[in-house]
Amino acid sequence: MKRLIYFLGPLLLAIVAVFLLNKWLGGFETPGYVLIGIAGWSMETSLVVFAISLIIGFYVFYNFFRFMGWLVQVPGRYKSRGKRIKFNRSQEALIAGLVDSAEGNFEKAEKVLIKHASHSGAPLLHYLTAARAAQSRGAFEKRDEYLKKASNAPGSDLAVGLTQAELSLSGNQFDQALQTLTRLHSIDPTHASVLRLLHQTYQNLGDWESVRSLIPTLNKNKVMLEAEIKLLEAEAFSNLLKQASESGNAPEIQKLWSDIPSYIKRMQGLSAIYFAAMINAGDGAAVEEELTKLLSVNWDETLLALFGSVQSDDVAKQFSVAEKWLSLHPNDVVLLNVLGKLAIKCADPHKAEAYLSQSINTEPTVQAYQLLGDVLFARNEKDKACECYKYGLELASSEIVSQIDAVS
Incomplete structure (x- = not known):
């Protein structure tokens, strides 16, 4: 309709202009004439005919050049239209892939996501979602392939790395997760998700010394609640004490105990681990007095049993x-x-x-x-x-x- 108006509008204006010009010039006794000479050639016509020819010529040339302009733009328009169609299909594919993933149709989700990823405005989402689907069905090689393709997207280092680390953790590939997270930590040492996954990886690997070193950063960047931080500290020091107990090195156990904050020492059960570690290391006599004082203010069956296991230097006093x-x-x-x-x-x-x-x-x-x-x-x-x-x-x-x- 718009194109029809663009065509008929100028045509109607041209007809009106010709009619008005003809009427205006027809009112003169001598409407005039036009003589055009080129080299040995000459052309003579009335002013009315010349004016009408000029108006009609302008209309014809105007529409001709408009048509040529439209003709030149045709390939670009078809190309843009094709891109729009592919983009819309990719968006629909992304939604379908997410739905299939949620419903457990992981292989179907992969196919539809990868097929339309190259035409999407967000190919990163396609590849990351496909990687999660591949992980869910145990196709680890496919997962790594999709993650590699996702890494080609600009500015995708953190997003791809975090996804890779999460998938490695869920697949119990802790060494691989640690390698990825160490690289991400060097890129952004304060990123909350990186820190959270890093401490989970250390926990799964039993690297409690690294967990202990990471706790101040977790606290500073508000990655975890204060109560969660304290529980994590208690867990880290408990396991470090147990590891030190296995080595049987009493000075190392005492040094570790002295490094533990007082509010952590007061937590239920932590002191018992320390006393047990010292007794196991053959140096229970060194903690006998501390254990006796603690029992005097905090009666506890576990501590009492440990008191009975102390190899005291003065058994008679211990018995008394x-x-x-x-x-x-x-x-x-x-x-x-x-x-x-x-x-x-x-x-x-x-x-x-x-x-x-x-x-x-x-x-x-x-x-x-x-x-x-x-x-x-x-x-x-x-x-x-x-x-x-x-x-x-x-x-x-x-x-x-x-x-x-x-x-x-």
């Missing part, structure tokens, strides 16, 4: 301290077992038998039966000792059965 606690905790089974164990170390079998018998009467435990059996066996009361061992084995068996039933 434990007996004083008995007035405050008269029916504490763990304390009674510890007293029985310490009485054996002090070569006092009568007290040992009394404390262990009281423990069994209060609440039978495997440890109490075993210790009491050892005391009786040392006194050559083998029948009674065997009976204690038997009760201990039966109790241990029933506990194992209960655990199995609870799991099933």
Whole structure:
């Protein structure tokens, strides 16, 4: 319709102009004439005819050049139209690929995404989504191929790297994830997602020293909540203490403990790991006093059991301290077992038998039966000792059965 108006409009104006000019010139007695001479040639016509010819000629040439301009633009218009069609199809393919991925049709999603990626305004999204789909169906080679194609997009380093790291983590390829994240961390040391994935990778690799080193950066850049940071610190130091315990190096364990912030030391269970590590390293006597003070203000069965395992330089004093606690905790089974164990170390079998018998009467435990059996066996009361061992084995068996039933 618009083109028809563009064509008929000038034509109508030309007709009106010719009509008005003819009427105006027709009003003169001598409307005039026009003489044109070129070399030996000459042309003479009336002014009316010349003016009409001029108007018609202008109209013809005007439309001719408009037509030529349109003709020149035809290839470009068809090319642009083709691009628009391909772009629209690529957008539809992206949506279809996302839907197929969500529905679990991963192979179908890959095909439609890759087919239209080159014509998309956002090919990066096509390749990254296809990589996730390939990962989901276990096609790791295809995943890496799509990620490589995605990396060709300008400014895609972080997006591609983060996706690659996430997929490597989910596929338990921790070394590969660490390699990618280390590179990304060098590009942007404060990027929240890089830091979050980096600490998860260190955790999975059991590299707790690196987790410990990363914590200040996580805190500074607000990557995690304050409570999460504290829990992560506690987890890191707990595992570092356990690793140090395996080495059996008491000075290293003490150095590590001194580096732990006081608010982390106060967390439930962390001090027990430290004391256990020192006892395991054969230097429990170095922490006996600290353990005694802590039990005086914070009664804890785990710490009490560790106190009983300390190889003290003064066992008699250790036994005396434990007996004083008995007035405050008269029916504490763990304390009674510890007293029985310490009485054996002090070569006092009568007290040992009394404390262990009281423990069994209060609440039978495997440890109490075993210790009491050892005391009786040392006194050559083998029948009674065997009976204690038997009760201990039966109790241990029933506990194992209960655990199995609870799991099933």
